[in-house]
Amino acid sequence: MRPxxxxxxxxxxxxxxxxxxxxxxxxxxxxxxxxxxTGFLGxxxxxxxxxxxxxxxxVAPTSGSATVDGRLYRDLENPLSQVGAALExxxxxxxxxxRAHLQVMALAAGLPRxxxxxxxxxxxxxxxxxxxxGGYSLGMRQRLALAQALLGDPPVLVLDEPANxxxxxxxxxxxxxxxxxxxxxxTVLVSSHVLSEVQQTVDDIVVIARGRLVRQGSxxxxxxxxxxxxxxxxxxxxxxxxxxxxxxxEVDGRLRVEGxxxxxxxxxxxxxxVELHELSAEASxxxxxxxxxxxxxxxEVA
Amino acid sequence: MSAALVRxxxxxxxxxxxxxxLLIGVVIYTAxxxxxxxxxxxxDPGAGQPRTPALDTAQAIRTxxxxxxxxxxxxxxxxxxxxxxxGEYRYQTLTPTFLATPRRPxxxxxxxxxxxxxxxxYGMAAVLGALVVGGVVIAVRGxxxxxxxxxxxxxxxxxxxxxxxWTLLGIGIGTLIRNQVAAVLVAVFVTFLVEPLxxxxxxxxxxxxxxxxxxxxxxxxxxxxxxxxxxxxxxWVGGLVLLGYAALLAxxxxxxxxxxxxx
Numbered sequence: 119m120r121p122x123x124x125x126x127x128x129x130x131x132x133x134x135x136x137x138x139x140x141x142x143x144x145x146x147x148x149x150x151x152x153x154x155x156t157g158f159l160g161x162x163x164x165x166x167x168x169x170x171x172x173x174x175x176x177v178a179p180t181s182g183s184a185t186v187d188g189r190l191y192r193d194l195e196n197p198l199s200q201v202g203a204a205l206e207x208x209x210x211x212x213x214x215x216x217r218a219h220l221q222v223m224a225l226a227a228g229l230p231r232x233x234x235x236x237x238x239x240x241x242x243x244x245x246x247x248x249x250x251x252g253g254y255s256l257g258m259r260q261r262l263a264l265a266q267a268l269l270g271d272p273p274v275l276v277l278d279e280p281a282n283x284x285x286x287x288x289x290x291x292x293x294x295x296x297x298x299x300x301x302x303x304x305t306v307l308v309s310s311h312v313l314s315e316v317q318q319t320v321d322d323i324v325v326i327a328r329g330r331l332v333r334q335g336s337x338x339x340x341x342x343x344x345x346x347x348x349x350x351x352x353x354x355x356x357x358x359x360x361x362x363x364x365x366x367x368e369v370d371g372r373l374r375v376e377g378x379x380x381x382x383x384x385x386x387x388x389x390x391x392v393e394l395h396e397l398s399a400e401a402s403x404x405x406x407x408x409x410x411x412x413x414x415x416x417x418e419v420a
Numbered sequence: 421m422s423a424a425l426v427r428x429x430x431x432x433x434x435x436x437x438x439x440x441x442l443l444i445g446v447v448i449y450t451a452x453x454x455x456x457x458x459x460x461x462x463x464d465p466g467a468g469q470p471r472t473p474a475l476d477t478a479q480a481i482r483t484x485x486x487x488x489x490x491x492x493x494x495x496x497x498x499x500x501x502x503x504x505x506x507g508e509y510r511y512q513t514l515t516p517t518f519l520a521t522p523r524r525p526x527x528x529x530x531x532x533x534x535x536x537x538x539x540x541x542y543g544m545a546a547v548l549g550a551l552v553v554g555g556v557v558i559a560v561r562g563x564x565x566x567x568x569x570x571x572x573x574x575x576x577x578x579x580x581x582x583x584x585x586w587t588l589l590g591i592g593i594g595t596l597i598r599n600q601v602a603a604v605l606v607a608v609f610v611t612f613l614v615e616p617l618x619x620x621x622x623x624x625x626x627x628x629x630x631x632x633x634x635x636x637x638x639x640x641x642x643x644x645x646x647x648x649x650x651x652x653x654x655x656w657v658g659g660l661v662l663l664g665y666a667a668l669l670a671x672x673x674x675x676x677x678x679x680x681x682x683x
Contacts, residue, residue: 168683175522176515176682192522203519209512211436218435219516225428226520266516 125152126200126274126305128173132182135168135329142168144329145182150307150322152273155300157320157337158309161412165329166309167206170278174203186274198227198270204263205278212252216243216262219251223269237265242291256283264295274305281315293319313408327412340407347375347383350396360386372396425526429534432513438503439538442496443545450492450546454554458484458561475558481566484554485547486575490643493546494586494636495611497539499604501590504535505673506600514682524678528591532670535587543583547576578659579643585666589635592669595676611636623651635665 128150135143143165150156160166171177173184175191186194186201194200210219220234238247241261251259260283267275277296281289296319300306310316323340325333333340350372351357357373358366361383365376375383380397387394433439461484462474473480508514521527555565566572590607597603619631628651631637641658652658 198520209515211511211513213436222428222431223520225424228424
């Protein structure tokens, strides 16, 4: 694959969309830079798909704009060679083969037929290419959607929930695939409603909820809060006396010790002779932060 | 609009199995129509109905070959157009379609041209079927095949064109009624039942001045001119009326499909 000549930006500016009474997007503004994978996150119904469809000229915004290098999708020459998109992986005729689907696209976009075979191989669908898509698993449809997105070898990629329906091996494959594409200098925007799904893939994040921007920045800027340790003991009262310096709560029959490490808690317990049955660091907490962040803006408690 | 875009739309049609299923329908239904028309020509239908022209008239020959070909094919052509449009909504393929070609009017024009081409193919297959099956029945009844009958080949050409135009009516219907099953049912119900019934009732009450403008009757006027149950329009007026219906429905289709959000 040729590396794109120059990086391309996606700019969403004051994007607003009403569907009748419903406000799907409310003055949404963010931008996406080239060369990294940007996660576009938010709960289901937050407006992610609507945003992407506005960007791709499929939905007309009520006001505001979504552009690639300042240009609307419909004004792009050979759009498939500029922006590749894989939206919800159901946009296939079940009676048409993967090869025919891509041929239809290639013909419409004026792309050479050789691209079709190349992409079918690249996403691992070559041996199923002439089967009707109706018999495909969700994972195979996701691969076909990716092949469609990459058909024109575009410098900008927009993928809506590409990890849906992939098994762990498929997710690992996708992760590597996306990192490679970003490494070639492409602009990659990937939506998901589950942070953990893209956590190891994305560099930047854009978080929205209820059609509004909640957070934009690097993944590292998502502050997971103070670390915590979970500990189980038959004598919680004794252990609490040893941990007066820390904030301690009881959670599901265990004690949750905030701002500490397993080594510290283990040491304190040892010095006081407190028996421990379990001692562990609390699992990575970004998902919780994400949920709190998006729930707050909905006025609900997570 | 480019030739490649039309080829893309043609590939859409030929890459699923529906088109040849409909083609089989065209051939079978045309065979029945032309066989029946040839068998019944000049016979007394009874019930006080007027006798149809005999097989030694050019009019009967045109009905057996051109009229039957149209009658046997146009509903299938319409269904092809309907499914060509509603399939894009039903399977959400409008999304990749408009991604590849965001200038939507081009897509709609290419889709119409592609369907017109396949529809004309259906018309030609129907003519072939009518010439064979109708011809066999005519020969069995001991009449001349009549392939040289007055204005026969003009009628045949117009029948083929009319079948093609019915795909455009179908595309228009498909944009108005996006539910595939509903669109096909409504369209077949109207063309198979409502229109013939309205023609029968209104015509029996001497209201031919109304029924002659219905799309199927205008098509019949175009394809097998002269005589028959209804006082048909002149063939060229029938052609213009059919063209008008196609343009109207296609125009509505263009307007709706280019403005709607694709969600």
